[in-house]
Amino acid sequence: MKALITGGSSGIGLEMARYLSEFGYDLYLVAREKNDLLKVKKELKTEVSIYPYDLSILDNCYKLYGELKDEKIDIVINNAGYGIFGDYKSNNLDKELNMIDLNVKCLHILTKLFVNNKSTKYIMNVASSAGLMRGGPLMSGYYGSKSYVCSYSLALYEELRRNNDRIHISVLCPGPVDTNFNKRANVKFNIKSLSAKYVAKYAIDKMFKNKLLIIPGFSVRLGVIFSRIIPTKLLLRITYRIQERKR
Numbered sequence: 001m002k003a004l005i006t007g008g009s010s011g012i013g014l015e016m017a018r019y020l021s022e023f024g025y026d027l028y029l030v031a032r033e034k035n036d037l038l039k040v041k042k043e044l045k046t047e048v049s050i051y052p053y054d055l056s057i058l059d060n061c062y063k064l065y066g067e068l069k070d071e072k073i074d075i076v077i078n079n080a081g082y083g084i085f086g087d088y089k090s091n092n093l094d095k096e097l098n099m100i101d102l103n104v105k106c107l108h109i110l111t112k113l114f115v116n117n118k119s120t121k122y123i124m125n126v127a128s129s130a131g132l133m134r135g136g137p138l139m140s141g142y143y144g145s146k147s148y149v150c151s152y153s154l155a156l157y158e159e160l161r162r163n164n165d166r167i168h169i170s171v172l173c174p175g176p177v178d179t180n181f182n183k184r185a186n187v188k189f190n191i192k193s194l195s196a197k198y199v200a201k202y203a204i205d206k207m208f209k210n211k212l213l214i215i216p217g218f219s220v221r222l223g224v225i226f227s228r229i230i231p232t233k234l235l236l237r238i239t240y241r242i243q244e245r246k247r
């Protein structure tokens, strides 16, 4: 049994690696920092192969697939991603495009390549509850990127289902989780976060039960339902207020 996890050296990805290793999975972990990956390799009991690649460089996504396509990987978890906080005027365009390359294009490329690989049984794409909202002022590019992940993954699920395909797609949409995400986005959460360990275990358990949309935490699920029923302009105002308090 084998699983690939992008962003497997920290936060949600690291906890997924730990959990799957307990099940006996050999792991293929990707992140930019080699030393962090080596620490995980040392810690885990099952076999861990490490790939210190920057996946926002899209050639590295193809290179990664080239190296892994014959490895008979059962589970692919597209988890690497990050957010940028700030208003539309001050956010740096190159940084925003880099985020889109990682959160959207890399995820699209790896999903596309692994969905056509005979060994793949599960693909889990890590989006966010942000992806289920109708826009996130002050994190506009990030919310947009995660909306893409949700929309793309849900559509693919239905196509695969109609083809009686053996692959199951899940999309994970957590709310705030205690990881390095905030540090990189330079924000502070003003609402209670879930632990990465809880989110990882919840997500993997649901994935094995072939759940499509996975939303850990009762209050986050309530928030998503609430966001569906209120008018768009009101929702945007509320989201702005919530985001503003993250400064």
Ligand SMILES: NC(=O)c1ccc[n+]([C@@H]2O[C@H](COP(=O)([O-])OP(=O)(O)OC[C@H]3O[C@@H](n4cnc5c(N)ncnc54)[C@H](OP(=O)(O)O)[C@@H]3O)[C@@H](O)[C@H]2O)c1
Pocket: 006, 007, 008, 009, 010, 011, 012, 013, 030, 031, 032, 033, 034, 036, 053, 054, 055, 056, 057, 079, 080, 081, 082, 083, 102, 126, 127, 128, 129, 173, 174, 175, 176, 177, 178, 179, 180, 181, 182, 184, 196
């Ligand atoms: N934390 C939250 O509140 C939250 C909520 C909803 C969704 N999410 C999503 O959950 C996913 C995991 O984030 P996290 O919260 O666990 O954050 P994290 O602790 O910062 O972990 C991110 C992981 O991705 C790797 N990574 C980042 N940039 C990369 C790149 N260019 N190429 C390859 N690997 C890269 C990081 O390693 P290196 O830095 O060494 O590359 C690290 O292993 C993300 O997609 C995020 O959007 C997080």
